[in-house]
Amino acid sequence: MSDPVGNIRHCFTPLAAYIVDTPEACMLACVRGKTCPFTLASFFAACADFQLNGVFAPFWKGWRFSDPAIFLTLEALYHWHKQFYDHNIQWCLVVLGAVEFDFRILILQPITGYHHFSNGISKLKQVMGRVHRDIQCYIVGLIAGAAPSPSPDDSVLTSINRSLTIFHDNKDAIMTLGARMGTKRAIDNWHIPKLELMQSITASISQVSALIQWSTDATEHAHISEIKEPAWRTNNNNYNPHICHHLD
Known part of the structure; x- marks a missing residue:
């Protein structure tokens, strides 16, 4: 780049945030x-x-x-919403049982603006971020009687840290109930990277501001708009020229 007096200088930008899963x-x-x-x-x-x-x-x-x-900033879709579905929901399904959990969610009154899970959620495939968020809106009521539901206070960061502490203080109950299951047997550890990343939420907010701005929602959607939809318009022959022509 040119400096104020016309000299050409090498300039190196700081690597502030790298948005990845x-x-x-x-x-x-x-x-x-x-x-x-x-x-x-x-x-x-x-x-x-x-x-x-x-x-x-x-x-x-x-x-x-x-x-x-x-x-390496936290990313809402993977580190919050997918963490919720991959782990928290699975624990609830084990504790309540898939049949009971599905029954509780399918009898809920449909609400405009939210997905109504008329067939339950235990057998859902290809679950995306919007479904994660819709289930989160129901989850506290769905597990009523099976788990406590502490209320957050007015300070967001303090509330996040307090909620994490409450979880860690009580997570042994998940092991006791046998809810931490692998494909074939119970898991006796908490080696979950997404769970450990939760400890960095408030620190990351302090360093790089609101985490929602680092979301991969747009780039994840690009898989559909830039790859899948153009592919549907091809004849499945000579794919590369077709896809490049469409994007051009």
Whole structure:
């Protein structure tokens, strides 16, 4: 870029935020497996013994002010809504039973603006963010009598931290009820990266402001508008020229 007196200078922007889902965040931070990309991002030499993937020269290494503990922002769709469906909902299904849970949600009065789950939710496929949010609107009432429902106070950040503390203080009940299940057996640990990421919500808000602005909703929707819909307009032959012509 040209400076005020016309000299050409190399300019390097700071890497402030990198919007990705959980697997991509782990790849960028050079960690692997069920490991938090924030807390183990710098111990490259330890590699496998410390759940690192062996990459010693990530693209951001040496990039001034770049730290994955800061620029890997939490992302609402994956770290909140999908975390809710992948884990919290599954615990509720185990505790209440799928039949009872589905019965409770299907008898709810339909509400304009919200999805009505006339067949329950236990067998839903390809669940997207809007469905996650609609279920969240019902969940407290659905599990009434099976779990407590603490109310948040007026301070949002304090309320978030308090809610996380309440969860961790009472999460043993999930193990006791056998709700932490894998495909074939009960799981006896809490190795859930999305759950650990919840501890960074208030810190991330303090560092990069409201997290909703870092949402992947737009880019995830691009899978439909830029790939799937154009593909439907092709004859499934010579796909690349067709898709490029459509996008052009």
